[in-house]
Structure formats: structure tokens, C-alpha cells
Amino acid sequence: MAEVHVIGQIMGATGFSESSLLCKWGVHTGAAWKLLSGVREGQTQVDTPQIGDMAYWSHPIDLHFATKGLQGWPRLHLQVWSQDSFGRCQLAGYGFCHVPSSPGTHQLDCPTWRPLGSWREQLARAFVGGGPQLLHGDAIYSGADRYRLHTTSGGTVHLELSLLLRHFDRYGVEC
Amino acid sequence: MAAAAPSVFLLMVNGQVESAQFPEYDDLYCKYCFVYGQDWAPTAGLEEGISQITSKSQDARRALVWNFPIDVTFKSTNPYGWPQIVLSVYGPDVFGNDVVRGYGAVHVPLSPGRHKKTIPMFVPESTSKLQKFTSWFMGRRPEYTDPKVVAQGEGREGKGSPPWAGWAW
Numbered sequence: 001m002a003e004v005h006v007i008g009q010i011m012g013a014t015g016f017s018e019s020s021l022l023c024k025w026g027v028h029t030g031a032a033w034k035l036l037s038g039v040r041e042g043q044t045q046v047d048t049p050q051i052g053d054m055a056y057w058s059h060p061i062d063l064h065f066a067t068k069g070l071q072g073w074p075r076l077h078l079q080v081w082s083q084d085s086f087g088r089c090q091l092a093g094y095g096f097c098h099v100p101s102s103p104g105t106h107q108l109d110c111p112t113w114r115p116l117g118s119w120r121e122q123l124a125r126a127f128v129g130g131g132p133q134l135l136h137g138d139a140i141y142s143g144a145d146r147y148r149l150h151t152t153s154g155g156t157v158h159l160e161l162s163l164l165l166r167h168f169d170r171y172g173v174e175c
Numbered sequence: 176m177a178a179a180a181p182s183v184f185l186l187m188v189n190g191q192v193e194s195a196q197f198p199e200y201d202d203l204y205c206k207y208c209f210v211y212g213q214d215w216a217p218t219a220g221l222e223e224g225i226s227q228i229t230s231k232s233q234d235a236r237r238a239l240v241w242n243f244p245i246d247v248t249f250k251s252t253n254p255y256g257w258p259q260i261v262l263s264v265y266g267p268d269v270f271g272n273d274v275v276r277g278y279g280a281v282h283v284p285l286s287p288g289r290h291k292k293t294i295p296m297f298v299p300e301s302t303s304k305l306q307k308f309t310s311w312f313m314g315r316r317p318e319y320t321d322p323k324v325v326a327q328g329e330g331r332e333g334k335g336s337p338p339w340a341g342w343a344w
Contacts, residue, residue, distance in 0.1 A: 005254045007282055012295070037212075037255040042328045047297065051198065056295040058280060060328050062212075064255040104286060162285040164254050 001066040002168045003036075006074065006099055008161035010044060012056035015155030016092050018082035021055045022046040023157065025079075027063060027099070028141050030072010038063035046083045054158075061161065070173065074099040077141045078157050080112055090129050093154025096141040102175055105162040112154035185218070185250050186258070188283050192226065192243040195264065197296075200276050203239055203266040204228045210280070210326035211249065212256010220247035258283045259326040262294060275318050280326040 006027075013021055026041035044057040065074065077096040081089045093112025100106045116122065117132040125131035139145060165175050192205055208223040226243040249258055264277045277296025284290040299317040300307070310317065319325065 005257075007254065007257045007285060009282065037253075039328060048300070054295075056297060058295060058297075058325075060259060060280065060282065060326060062255060062257060062328075064253075105284065162282070164285065 001034075001068055002171060002173070003166040004063075004065045004067065004074070004099075005164035005166075006061060006063040006065070006161055007164070008061050008105075008159060010057050010059040010061065010078075011158045011160055012047070012054050012058070013080055013155050013157045014054045016055070016080065016082070017155075018090070018092050019055070020046055020048045020083045021080055021092060022083060022089075023057060023059070023078055023080050025059070025061075025076060026137075027074050027076050028138075029065065029067075029074045030069070032069035033065050033067045033072055033074065036064040036066050073101060075141045076110075076159070076161075077137065078110060078112070079137075079140070080154065080157060084129070088129060090125075091131060091133050093157075094134065094140045095154075095157055097159070100161060100163055103163050103165050105160065108159040108161060110157045110159065112157060113151040114154050116150045116152045183250055183252055185248055186283065187248045188220075188245060188258075190245045192241050192245065192262065194238050194240040194242070195296075196237075197239060197264070197266075197276060198237075200266045201231050201239075202228055203264050203276060205241060205243065205262055205264045206322070207243075207245065207260055207262050208323065209247065209249075209258045209283075210261055210323045211251075211258040212253070214253040215249050215251040215256050215258060218248050218250045222247055254285075257285065261322050261326050262296070263322045263325075264296060278319065278322060278325045 010023060010025060013023065023044045042059070044059040047055040047057055049055050075096055075098050079094055080092040082092045083089050091114050093114050095110040095112035097108055097110040115132040115134065121132055134140065168175050192207060195203065197203060205226045206224065224243065226241045229239050229241055231237045231239055259280050259282050261280045263275060265273050266276045268274045275298060277298055279294040279296040281292050281294050299319065
């Protein structure tokens with residue numbers, strides 16, 4: 001079986017109008033992939049920028065996959081939430097990016113979006129908070145049924161991921 | 176087909192904690208330590224250290240320079256658990272107590288060669304305003320009992336932390 005190591009960090013986020021941000025992340029893979037070590041999902045701490053406008057999480061990611069096929073190459077999906085002083089969380093953006101497929105260190109910038117809702121819901125979100133959210137998280141990383149959504153943009157999440165690939169040459173895959 | 180015996184590889188890390196930028200604080204020292212998985216073990220060098228105390232330069236750079244050497248070699252059979260270096264920066268507060276000014280962690284680079292890393296630092300923040308005042312007054316900030324938790328992903332929910340301090344690299 002070929003093996004893939006994904007080692008890196010969710011560094012932080014910029015461009016969000018809200019401060020005090022946290023990120024829930026997860027990695028989705030196809031059926032041929034098996035997670036040998038590491039946690040497939042997690043949540044960062046809440047970070048409030050004091051200097052500049054980038055919220056830093058420095059959240060470590062260390063995953064070891066074994067796979068029998070290239071289909072379902074890992075995709076990292078993210079949900080950025082903001083927390084107010086009362087401890088309530090409000091959605092700031094959804095985003096996803098594919099884990100790179102060439103070995104080495106990569107800087108990734110993942111743009112985010114959030115569902116807009118009707119003008120009533122937008123007004124309520126501005127004054128009271130809340131706002132529409134996705135019922136099923138798989139719309140974040142899948143293209144099916146996206147045409148039903150009307151969304152607006154959020155900020156960008158910055159990641160640094162390093163890839164180590166092993167035994168891919170045995171299966172005729174050059175990397 | 177017989178399974179191949181696990182092969183051991185070595186990772187040699189040479190470098191330094193060069194300097195830091197902390198706009199609000201002065202007279203700082205830093206501690207470093209490494210966090211790594213079960214398949215890893217240090218074979219040579221020091222895996223932790225405490226630097227000297229440094230003050231900001233008088234010139235326009237206002238830099239805090241440590242030039243603190245890091246020299247360690249690890250051996251492992253598995254890239255999982257790749258070592259992370261955890262930095263904690265401490266300095267005196269208004270009352271003279273030693274308080275933490277920032278924590279940060281980064282993976283040791285995965286490719287051979289020369290790398291320069293800039294690490295953002297953060298401090299844990301109490302959630303209640305009264306606690307914030309009390310901790311400022313008493314000089315007892317929220318601090319991690321073991322700085323190594325900074326290198327772990329699990330259990331970070333529910334912790335508020337502004338990247339209060341600055342950057343170390």
C-alpha cells in the first residue's frame with residue numbers, strides 16, 4: 001500500500017470582519033484510504049488578534065494515511081466561527097482545499113464563504129447574530145447541490161502543509 | 176512476501192533561536208523544548224534549553240536578540256510524530272514577577288536545507304474580566320503547567336488566546 005504523511009499547521013486566518021475566531025477542521029478521504037495515525041478532525045483555540053489583523057492558531061496537523069488508490073485524495077475542510085464576549089459562536093465561513101499531491105512544503109490559502117440567506121436573515125444576523133448554516137457538512141467539500149446556495153465571501157485561512165509520499169513508484173505513480 | 180524490517184532514519188537539527196519582536200515587552204528570555212511522537216527519540220544534543228535574558232536594542236530596530244543555539248539529533252522509524260519545537264518566552268511584569276509573554280510551536284522543517292521560520296506567539300487569556308484584573312495585579316497570569324500542550328492539537332477548544340505578544344524567530 002502506498003503511504004502519505006501530511007505534516008503541518010493551520011497557521012491562521014485573515015480578512016474576516018469578525019475577530020475572536022476559531023476553526024473546526026476535518027479531513028475527508030475516499031473509500032480506498034485508511035488513516036493509520038493521527039486525528040482526522042479537530043478544533044483550534046479561539047484567537048483574538050492584538051497586533052495586526054491575522055488571527056493565529058498554529059494548530060498542528062500530523063496524519064499518516066495508507067491507500068490503495070488515488071481516488072478520494074484527502075481534502076481538508078474548514079469551518080471558521082467567531083465567538084463574541086458572551087461565548088456565543090457565529091459562522092464566519094466554510095472552506096476546503098485539497099491536500100497537495102507533490103512532496104515538499106506548501107503554503108496554502110483557502111478562501112471561505114458563508115450562506116447569505118434572505119434579507120430578513122441578513123438583517124437579523126447583523127443585529128442579533130446567528131445566520132443560516134449548512135445542515136450537512138459535506139456540501140463544504142463536494143460540488144453536488146451547490147447550485148442551490150447563494151453565498152457571500154468570508155476571509156482566507158492560511159495553512160502550511162508538508163507532504164511525504166512513500167511506495168507510490170511501486171504502483172506506477174510518479175511524484 | 177516478508178515484511179521489510181523497520182528502517183531507522185536520523186534527523187539532525189542545527190539552528191538558533193535568533194531574535195524576537197515583542198513591541199510591548201522587554202527583558203525577555205526564552206525556553207525551547209521538543210515535542211515528538213512515540214516512534215521518535217533524541218540521540219544527541221540537548222532537547223531543551225533556557226536562553227539568556229535580553230533587552231531591546233537602542234536603535235530603531237528595537238530587536239531582542241538571543242542567538243541561542245539549537246543542536247539536536249533524533250532517530251525514528253516513522254514520520255508520524257515529526258518533532259515540533261515549542262518556544263515559551265518569559266519576562267518581568269510591572270511588579271517584577273516573571274510572567275509568560277508568549278507560547279509558540281512549529282514543526283521542524285521536513286526538507287533538508289536552510290530554513291527561516293517566524294513563529295507567532297500567543298498567551299492564554301482568562302475569560303472573565305475580574306480574573307484578568309486579578310491576574311494582572313497579582314502577577315499570576317494564566318500559564319500552561321506543561322508548555323508541551325502548545326504542540327498538541329487535541330483539547331484546544333474553549334481556550335481563548337490572543338496572539339498577544341509578537342513573533343519569535
